Amino acid sequence: MKRPLLSTAMLLAAAGGLFLLVNTIQGCRPKTAQAAVGGDASSRVYVPPGKYDEFYNFVSGGFSGQMSVYGLPSGRLLREIPVFSVDPESGYGYSEETKPMLMTTHGSIPWDDSHHVESSMTAGVPDGRWMFINGNNTPRIALIDLGTFRTKSIIEIPNCAGNHSSPFATPNSEYVISGTRFSIPMGTDVERDVPIESYRDNFKGTVSFIHPEPETGKMSIAFQIITPGMNFDLSHSGKGPSDGWFFFSCYNSEQAYSLLEVNASQRDKDFIMAVNWKKAEQYAKEGRGRKVPVKYYSNWYNDETHTAESTVMEEVLQLDPRELKDIIYFMPCPKSPHGCDVDPTGRYIVGSGKLAALIPVFDFEKIKAAIAANDTDGDFMGIPVLKYESVIKGEVKKPGLGPLHTEFDANGNAYTSMFVSSEIVKWSLETLEVLDRVPTYYSIGHLCIPGGDSQKPWGKYVIAYNKITKDRYLPTGPELTQSAQLFSIDGDKMELLLDFPTTGEPHYAQAIPADLVRPREVKFFDINKNQHPFVAKGEKETKVERRGNEVHVWMTTIRSHFTPDNIEGVKIGDVVYFHVTNLEQDWDVPHGFAIKGAATAELLLMPGETQTLKWIPDQIGVVPMYCTDFCSALHQEMQGYVRVSPAGSKVELKAETRNVDAGS
Ligand SMILES: [Cu+2]
Numbered sequence: 001m002k003r004p005l006l007s008t009a010m011l012l013a014a015a016g017g018l019f020l021l022v023n024t025i026q027g028c029r030p031k032t033a034q035a036a037v038g039g040d041a042s043s044r045v046y047v048p049p050g051k052y053d054e055f056y057n058f059v060s061g062g063f064s065g066q067m068s069v070y071g072l073p074s075g076r077l078l079r080e081i082p083v084f085s086v087d088p089e090s091g092y093g094y095s096e097e098t099k100p101m102l103m104t105t106h107g108s109i110p111w112d113d114s115h116h117v118e119s120s121m122t123a124g125v126p127d128g129r130w131m132f133i134n135g136n137n138t139p140r141i142a143l144i145d146l147g148t149f150r151t152k153s154i155i156e157i158p159n160c161a162g163n164h165s166s167p168f169a170t171p172n173s174e175y176v177i178s179g180t181r182f183s184i185p186m187g188t189d190v191e192r193d194v195p196i197e198s199y200r201d202n203f204k205g206t207v208s209f210i211h212p213e214p215e216t217g218k219m220s221i222a223f224q225i226i227t228p229g230m231n232f233d234l235s236h237s238g239k240g241p242s243d244g245w246f247f248f249s250c251y252n253s254e255q256a257y258s259l260l261e262v263n264a265s266q267r268d269k270d271f272i273m274a275v276n277w278k279k280a281e282q283y284a285k286e287g288r289g290r291k292v293p294v295k296y297y298s299n300w301y302n303d304e305t306h307t308a309e310s311t312v313m314e315e316v317l318q319l320d321p322r323e324l325k326d327i328i329y330f331m332p333c334p335k336s337p338h339g340c341d342v343d344p345t346g347r348y349i350v351g352s353g354k355l356a357a358l359i360p361v362f363d364f365e366k367i368k369a370a371i372a373a374n375d376t377d378g379d380f381m382g383i384p385v386l387k388y389e390s391v392i393k394g395e396v397k398k399p400g401l402g403p404l405h406t407e408f409d410a411n412g413n414a415y416t417s418m419f420v421s422s423e424i425v426k427w428s429l430e431t432l433e434v435l436d437r438v439p440t441y442y443s444i445g446h447l448c449i450p451g452g453d454s455q456k457p458w459g460k461y462v463i464a465y466n467k468i469t470k471d472r473y474l475p476t477g478p479e480l481t482q483s484a485q486l487f488s489i490d491g492d493k494m495e496l497l498l499d500f501p502t503t504g505e506p507h508y509a510q511a512i513p514a515d516l517v518r519p520r521e522v523k524f525f526d527i528n529k530n531q532h533p534f535v536a537k538g539e540k541e542t543k544v545e546r547r548g549n550e551v552h553v554w555m556t557t558i559r560s561h562f563t564p565d566n567i568e569g570v571k572i573g574d575v576v577y578f579h580v581t582n583l584e585q586d587w588d589v590p591h592g593f594a595i596k597g598a599a600t601a602e603l604l605l606m607p608g609e610t611q612t613l614k615w616i617p618d619q620i621g622v623v624p625m626y627c628t629d630f631c632s633a634l635h636q637e638m639q640g641y642v643r644v645s646p647a648g649s650k651v652e653l654k655a656e657t658r659n660v661d662a663g664s
Contacts, residue, residue, distance in 0.1 A: 045074055045497050053074050054073065055511045058511070060115055060117050060508055061504030062113065064114070064505075065084035066083050070500065072463070085110060086601075087601075090604045091600070100310040101151060112137045114135055114504075115136050118133070118167050119169070120132070121171055124171035124454055125456045130144060130217060131146060132169065139161065141157065143212055143217050152301050153217050158294035159318075164180075165177070166235075177246060178208040187292075199255055199257040204229050205227040205231075207273075209280070216300070220313065221317075224319070226321070227328065228382070230253055231264070232248050232273075235248040236340055236342045237342065239346035240455060241365070245275060247349050249273075249339065250270055264336065270335070270353075274331060275328050280319055280324070292316055296312070297310050298313060329371060333351040334355075335355035338404050340352075346364065349364065358397055358398070359399050359403050359406070360388075362393065395432065398434070399416060399427065401421040403419075404416075405447055407447055410457045412430055413435065420443075423437050423440055424437065442466060446465045447462055449463075458511075459489060465509060483500070483506075524585055525607060525608030526585075527608040534554055534610060543655065565639070567654070568645075569652050569654055570642055571644070572644065575616050580593045582608065583607075587607075591629055593628070594625065595642065597615070597623065598613060600614060622641050623644055625642060626638060
């Protein structure tokens, strides 16, 4: 979203009772913009040359489909990790080995809309091993290995349409979850081909529990719970006393299927859905679900063969809460809840109704008691609705306008982003009183505190990820850069320290101490463990081979030459596969490989790695190839030629590297 429209603002004003339209009017700059930064802010974010940042900040790239990595507090961009979108810089999605990562039941999908980043956890605390991120458009979840900073596995989610409420994790990463944003008709072709206006009868939602294998990071769907037709927005796992439960915000309990802007904003309250996943897991193990035929891809990158493998799964275990009556409950939550956040103690669940003028805080002890006493207000589509008054600890009154997301520090404070009133509001979990507020420029979406959704927040900073940037940076044409802002939360008052631009559109993020990640660093791949079927572990193993119209080249790189670097006997009509192995065994010595006219991208080969570039020559002549990654003083000499002859030519296939001194 780029700009809040007036109609939305009016709706919000109506919903909230009053409030300032002024903040939604474009170009209205908060008056304190210039004065907001204290005199010593620069020294508090300055990381001197050669020094490292204290935290890694993993930020969703939004519609870039990728994940970016920043250092904090400096805000320096360290890397963009390709996840759901092809990446010409690294060859991700272009090399033969990485193409399977993007396979889905729709074929290869070279893009997605990534929203939420989640840490793998041990005992409820980020452990620095993996990051997860969701693909919202073609429902997928990716797992990123923080040893390599690469996408290790991607799973497609069946019976899901808009994987927004995802990929939040249970305290020991037993599961990451997917909740469908759009409800849809499911089942056979006939069952799916129904009038849109039959939403209430035929449309259903799902929440899926995906298990990442602890050893390999391979993902599979353990079970899927069918839900009434609605929209699922966000979620978080229970922890501590609420471990074993998962909480999802739901909107459109009106079950609208057109003009949701108005039609899905009718009811005073929608729901937070509480899922007893431990119970659901038990039912799944007892075989009390139904195996339903589906098709979905689970793709996994094998670091030993340096090749992604796709597995097509053909069924999913579904649990129906109308039969298994104690796995889900609804709790009324004011006005189209968005964020659904659980505090570090695991006792309190904060629902942020984006059209609400208050923030409800639910108490897990009361939820348990209400369930035990069957203290309900009837049901919604067959699912019990617990009484609001019975499950609520209290409400944060007049926090601001447009509450979206809440994170926590270790001292019992919550920090909620306010989209419409463009601010972060700090409040006490104990008293529910507002303690402080600080403007953001402009229109904050998500926010993140290091460890702020875990059982042990590191605190120190809150980072605002802003949806609209306006005049914070030099203009860059019609689209201005997206922005993050770093605030100190060490004192009683939040303090703005730094703006830093972000790529794509930043959604959710995770920040974790660099010390958790750095010991895992993979500096290069051991060439002795390279099991790629086309590896050449030394220059003596290089060769060319014709297989019909396929020409396979076993090639190596080392500073600063290719072996072979002269290839003849390739003909029009051939398909050439360059299997290139980087023989280097030292940190940060990649080589690149590019050839004129290749319809893919370069290969960027890490030491010890093999990757394959497919090339279909279409013009007769001698075609250059070269290294793209500056590798030594003689990098510019790292080149070669491929001779392409006409179809039917008698030129013999051969490959060589000639050493003039040795006369060979
Ligand atoms: Cu090179």
